[in-house]
Amino acid sequence: MAPGGGVFKEVLESHLLSSDYETGKAKSEAKSSSTFPKSSVGSTGKNEISSKNGVYDLLKCPVCKNLMYPPIHQCPNGHTLCSNCKIEVHNICPTCDHDLENIRCLALEKVAESLELPCKYQSLGCHDIFPYYTKLKHEQSCGFRPYNCPYAGSECSVMGDLPTLLAHLKDDHKVDMHDGCTFNHRYVKSNPHEVENATWMLTIFNSFGRHFCLHFEAFQIGTAPVYMAFLRFLGEDSEAKKFSYSLEVGANGRKLTWQGIPRSIRDSHRKVRDSQDGLIIQRNLGLYFSGGDRQELKLRITGRIWKEE
Ligand SMILES: [Zn+2]
Ligand SMILES: [Zn+2]
Ligand SMILES: [Zn+2]
Numbered sequence: 001m002a003p004g005g006g007v008f009k010e011v012l013e014s015h016l017l018s019s020d021y022e023t024g025k026a027k028s029e030a031k032s033s034s035t036f037p038k039s040s041v042g043s044t045g046k047n048e049i050s051s052k053n054g055v056y057d058l059l060k061c062p063v064c065k066n067l068m069y070p071p072i073h074q075c076p077n078g079h080t081l082c083s084n085c086k087i088e089v090h091n092i093c094p095t096c097d098h099d100l101e102n103i104r105c106l107a108l109e110k111v112a113e114s115l116e117l118p119c120k121y122q123s124l125g126c127h128d129i130f131p132y133y134t135k136l137k138h139e140q141s142c143g144f145r146p147y148n149c150p151y152a153g154s155e156c157s158v159m160g161d162l163p164t165l166l167a168h169l170k171d172d173h174k175v176d177m178h179d180g181c182t183f184n185h186r187y188v189k190s191n192p193h194e195v196e197n198a199t200w201m202l203t204i205f206n207s208f209g210r211h212f213c214l215h216f217e218a219f220q221i222g223t224a225p226v227y228m229a230f231l232r233f234l235g236e237d238s239e240a241k242k243f244s245y246s247l248e249v250g251a252n253g254r255k256l257t258w259q260g261i262p263r264s265i266r267d268s269h270r271k272v273r274d275s276q277d278g279l280i281i282q283r284n285l286g287l288y289f290s291g292g293d294r295q296e297l298k299l300r301i302t303g304r305i306w307k308e309e
């Protein structure tokens with residue numbers, strides 16, 4: 001029954017009912033700015049600077065007990081505290097109740113900058129040690145930093161390494177998992193004219209020992225309603241580039257094809273969507289491909305993933 005004969009193994013046919021999609025303005029990437037959580041130092045951080053224990057104590061914020069990083073603040077009486085806590089105590093010194101004003105403790109900042117600190121993803125496997133600012137820079141691209149959950153269409157704050165996320169996608173989002181490098185998906189929607197900003201994330205594919213997620217969604221480019229399908233790679237961008245994929249959709253002797261490179265899930269699903277890096281189907285064409293009286297969206301998307309040598 002699949003067009004394309006035996007080329008594509010039919011692995012799945014999914015009918016999406018109204019409960020299977022979620023509308024909303026894709027708020028799920030609100031976390032992307034969270035690369036700077038409250039300061040923390042790995043358990044061996046103390047060891048690295050054990051010879052400077054006095055300094056270490058000086059750099060401990062009296063409120064949150066974390067190591068203070070620039071900007072470090074002090075009250076007019078010289079009590080120091082970290083910038084997170086300055087906000088939380090509403091600019092009143094917790095030690096002497098004096099107004100905190102806006103006084104920096106530059107000497108302490110210099111000391112803090114000179115310390116070598118472990119990457120904050122030490123517990124996830126990174127054993128690098130850096131001066132403070134280099135460390136911040138490194139942590140933004142550290143290969144051990146956790147991934148955000150790639151599930152689209154709902155706000156999900158789960159983060160973790162790939163095995164954690166795969167288990168989470170399966171158990172908590174009930175995402176289908178499939179093996180193989182070809183696929184054949186049907187997307188059915190009974191009231192396509194009402195669907196804007198709908199996201200579907202149907203499936204995770206396990207191909208070549210790596211994992212890919214296929215996204216399909218309805219949104220607008222300008223005022224034009226479109227559907228878009230694209231693939232994301234569960235892993236780093238450098239790895240994603242080793243793969244290519246193709247998508248095809250069509251009917252009645254017409255066909256749209258797309259060939260691309262899967263995007264790392266380091267790029268949010270929203271970012272990939274907005275860059276239009278995937279198969280884009282104008283709604284009118286999508287309804288034409290659906291056949292019938294255009295009152296129902298019925299698209300069959302076939303695809304293939306391969307490894308570039
Ligand atoms: Zn603090
Ligand atoms: Zn004070
Ligand atoms: Zn690291």
Ligand SMILES: [Zn+2]
Nearest residue numbers: 149151156158
């Ligand atoms: Zn999730």
